[in-house]
Amino acid sequence: MRGLYLLTFIGLAFEAWEYLLYPKEPIDYITGITFSFWATYATLMGLGVRYPIKMLPLLFLQLAYKATWALTVYFPMESAEIITPEAESFYRICITAVIIDIVVIPWEYVFKNYIRTFFQFKRFPI
Template identity: 30%
Template sequence: MASTAASATPPTGNAVEGGVSLTRLYVLRATYLLLIVGLGAINLPELISHEPTARGVIPSLLGAVWLLALIGLRYPLQMLPLLLFELCWKTIWLLDYGLSQWMAGAATPQFTSDFQAIAPAPILFAIVIPWGYVFRHYVKKPGARWR
């Protein structure tokens, strides 16, 4: 009975969850919080108040990212695919669109704004994402059966 009670106690200090330290979990939560604040400030006003004829594709997508980042505060490791998605699309934009526009000297106000908002993110996500966990759970671990 004592062993059951001992195993039910929550981890303390720098104990690991899935091989990820408590400190790293808080860093992940801070990253989700950054997404929540950033997307909330930029995107929520447009979602709440928009023209009835607005397409709304991009605001809706960003609204979904915002909602999923809220879940990431509670479940930082389970929501890692959200951070991987953010890393991937921003890296693709930088390499395919940002770099070519920058090299062409297309420094329009819209490009400058987009570049400033997107360019730091891949570096941040590359630092924050626990790559060992990603490798163990998304690369090395066997996938679900097909049949």
């Protein structure tokens, strides 16, 4: 898990922060939102190197958003035969990340500490 946190931190943080701190041209608001999210997300992934279990929800986020993008953006583009080289490249990144996430996430821990406890309702006096 630490390796995945580190890989994401190195692969994304420097690029995103550089884009925000040293823009070549004014950044439009939606691009600014996107890169601000990625810069913050990548920085938090750096914390995952030190605290891998505490930062586990970041891996859930990565798994979810990359799978969502592949299913809701890439596959419709593919059906319409309008795949761009950028979309193809990002699709490969997404599929790789989804597979790695599935492999490194400690699913037994997730089930025990997230899923099972989610369904344990305590009775409160009325």
